[in-house]
Amino acid sequence: MILTEEDYKLIEIYKDMLPSKIFDAHAHVYNGAGLPTACGSGVFYRECVNHETYTADMSDYFPGCDFEINMIPMPDIKIKSDKTVVDKANAYLINILKNDNKNIGSVYVHVTDSEQRIGDLVTNNGIKALKCYHYSAPNPDPETCVISDFLPESAWVVANEKKLPIILHVMRINAILDSENITYVNRMTEKYPDAKLVLAHCGRSFAPHTVVRSADKIADNENIWFDTAAICESPSVIACLKKTKGKRVVWGTDYPICLNIGKPIGMGSGFCWITGDNLPPNCKPAHLIAESLIAHKLAFMLSDLTQTEINAIFYDNAKNLFSLR
Numbered sequence: 631m632i633l634t635e636e637d638y639k640l641i642e643i644y645k646d647m648l649p650s651k652i653f654d655a656h657a658h659v660y661n662g663a664g665l666p667t668a669c670g671s672g673v674f675y676r677e678c679v680n681h682e683t684y685t686a687d688m689s690d691y692f693p694g695c696d697f698e699i700n701m702i703p704m705p706d707i708k709i710k711s712d713k714t715v716v717d718k719a720n721a722y723l724i725n726i727l728k729n730d731n732k733n734i735g736s737v738y739v740h741v742t743d744s745e746q747r748i749g750d751l752v753t754n755n756g757i758k759a760l761k762c763y764h765y766s767a768p769n770p771d772p773e774t775c776v777i778s779d780f781l782p783e784s785a786w787v788v789a790n791e792k793k794l795p796i797i798l799h800v801m802r803i804n805a806i807l808d809s810e811n812i813t814y815v816n817r818m819t820e821k822y823p824d825a826k827l828v829l830a831h832c833g834r835s836f837a838p839h840t841v842v843r844s845a846d847k848i849a850d851n852e853n854i855w856f857d858t859a860a861i862c863e864s865p866s867v868i869a870c871l872k873k874t875k876g877k878r879v880v881w882g883t884d885y886p887i888c889l890n891i892g893k894p895i896g897m898g899s900g901f902c903w904i905t906g907d908n909l910p911p912n913c914k915p916a917h918l919i920a921e922s923l924i925a926h927k928l929a930f931m932l933s934d935l936t937q938t939e940i941n942a943i944f945y946d947n948a949k950n951l952f953s954l955r
C-alpha cells in the first residue's frame with residue numbers, strides 16, 4: 631500500500647482513539663474463481679486476498695494494532711447466471727479458515743439455498759455468520775430489489791437455531807428508510823428472535839439522512855445490529871450509536887473496497903462515490919479507510935464516547951455479536 635500525504639495527516643488525527651485489539655466485522659476475501667468478473671481490476675488487482683494481504687494493506691493505518699477479521703466472500707455479478715461462483719467463493723473462504731482459530735468467516739447464502747445446505751455450510755471451522763447479496767435475486771435491480779428477493783427464509787431458520795448473525799446490505803433507493811425494508815427487518819427480527827440481523831454499512835446509509843430519519847422506525851429489538859463498514863459520514867455512525875446505546879454497533883472496513891482513494895458521500899438525497907477516477911481537480915485525497923476512520927473519530931467525539939465505549943465498537947461488541955466468548 632502506498633499511502634498519500636493526506637493519509638499520514640489523518641492517521642495523526644485519529645490514531646489516539648485506536649485500541650490495541652481491532653475486530654473487523656466486515657472484510658472481504660476472494661480468489662479468481664469466486665470473483666471472475668472483477669478480479670484483476672481496480673482495488674481487486676491482486677489474484678487473491680486473505681488475512682495476510684489484509685494485514686499487509688491495513689497495518690499502516692492501525693499503528694501497533696492486532697487484527698481479528700470476519701472474512702466474507704466478495705460478491706461477483708456473475709452470480710446472477712452462474713450459481714457455481716457462490717460455491718467457489720465459499721470454498722475459498724472455508725479453506726482459508728480450515729486451520730485458523732483466530733479469524734472467522736461468513737458464508738455466502740444464495741436465495742435458492744435450503745435449510746439443509748445452509749446448515750451444512752455453517753458446520754465448517756470458523757464459520758460464524760451468513761451473508762447474502764442482491765446479485766442472487768431473480769431481478770437484482772439495486773433500486774427495486776426487496777430483501778426477500780435475495781435473503782431466503784431458510785437462512786433465518788438456521789440463524790435462529792444456531793444464534794448466528796445474518797449480514798445484510800439492503801437495497802432500494804432509500805435503503806433502510808424504505809418502508810418495505812423497515813417492515814421486513816422489524817417483522818423478521820421479531821419472528822426469529824435468536825437470529826441476529828446486522829444492517830451493513832449503517833443500513834447502507836451512505837446518504838446519512840436515510841438512517842438518521844429511519845432510526846425511530848426500526849424496532850428496538852435486541853437482535854438488530856449495525857456494522858459501519860466503508861461509512862465516511864459521521865451522522866450515520868452517530869445514528870447507530872444512539873439507536874443501540876453503542877451496544878450493537880461494530881466496526882468494519884469493507885476491505886478491499888476501503889483501498890479506494892476517495893470516499894462515498896451523501897449527494898443530493900442519495901450518495902455518490904468520489905473515488906480515484908472522478909476526483910475533483912486540486913483535491914488532496916486520502917484512502918477510504920482513513921476517511922472512514924476520521925469520520926468515526928468525529929462521531930465518537932460528538933457522541934462523548936469514553937475510550938471503553940470506543941473499544942467496544944472496535945472490538946468487544948464484535949466478540950458478542952459472533953458469540954466468541
Ligand SMILES: [Zn+2]
Binds near residue numbers: 656
Ligand atoms: Zn461489503
